[in-house]
Amino acid sequence: MEQLQQAEQLIDGYAKIHTIQVANAEIHQGHLVLINREHPIRQEVSTDRLLPLSSFPAIHTLSENMLLDRTCLQHLADLLEACEGINDIIAVSGYRTRMEQEQIYESSLAENGAEYTACYVALPNKSEHQTGLAVDVGKRNIDVDFIAPVFPDSGVYMTFKQLAAGYGFVQRYKEGKEAITHISCEPWHFRYVGYPHAAIMERNDWCLEEYIDQLRSFPYEDNHLVFEDERACVAIYYVPAAGEGTTTYTTAIPVVPCDRYTVSGNNSDGFIVTAYRDKGSQADV
Template identity: 45%
Template sequence: MNYLILVNRQHPCPADLPLDLIPVHPGYPNILLEREAVRALARLMEKLDGWRSIVPVSGWRSMEEQEKLYQNALAESGPKFAEQYVALPGHSEHQTGLAIDLGLRQPEIDLIRPAFPYEGICQKFRKLAPLYGFVERYPAKKEAVTGIAHEPWHFRYVGRSHAQRMTNLGLTLEEYLT
């Protein structure tokens, strides 16, 4: 699989993308990612003992699930919010099986914008993520480049060498691929 696949408003997710999806963790059988991304996430979470404090909120999404999420965000929060935080169906990284939304374990978790602060275990995850192939996909001050609002909870698997290079250079996937 091409871990550097770019999916955004201008680049739709290919319909024939080969997916090898498995659950991210036995405790979350309905949250799926591509097999290699799951392996990397498991190693990272083991290093941090992260499963006690960090929960997977969303992984792979079908076209139908993305459509429902988008329509719900549109109806409940309006077009501006939906455009900033929810990708159009067919244009979501979640449809690749390489993107995961993570949240700090709390009694109530916002499924669109889960809490993932720049401190504590979340910041430790963020710092180690590139060593395991993950990047914070929608960083602050890069909205004009990505077309998506800052999402500190959204991580994308791109592979170790690419993740380290992107992080060291401060590049988004769009910038890295151009």
């Protein structure tokens, strides 16, 4: 569902508004799903959406057989190339099963204690790593801390952070947001949300909880959140799930005139539509 779809029903070169029917169960899918202690994993990620990091042999990994969401991984590879950090940055952790998250949580409790674990390790089914959309990165050296890898604010590491939003990544847990995220600052934990969402979040200093809440102020029927860069003009809006969010219903989602669009659930109460109009296109967003 979150993959780019070409706008349909072109009339005289223009795309007209059309509606797609989406099962409410898909609230729990997409690149903008919010995962935290109030919004746990409701739907296991399909294995066909995951790709091994070994598909990009240049990427250094802490362990073999690491997986990430396909789109997330492609953009991570592009980001590492852009920041020229491919030889200095190591992927420490990617997708985890519920069992793996349980083992990591219990191991941290035994080794680091309850206070430390509560700050840095999410409970099973409340970890973004179970979506395949989160990656921990670190400075490549002999001893890499699996729970809290070193990721400095200098050199290629800082360049990675500065370029991340342009490739759809945000530092998920920032200093000053602990009261909202309930996780301590983690300079090494990056979450793929897609572009331009990452750029909007960075521009406004919003964490994902704040962004998802803000998007409810931009319903389809009212003003949309508009983002523009040199390539495209993007309209973003929220559509609440029909039937009070129950998964037995489907929701009719209107798609504004555009060249292509994505739809993502927010893992709570509705869907987020991102409609792209390329510069020079006749589509009228």
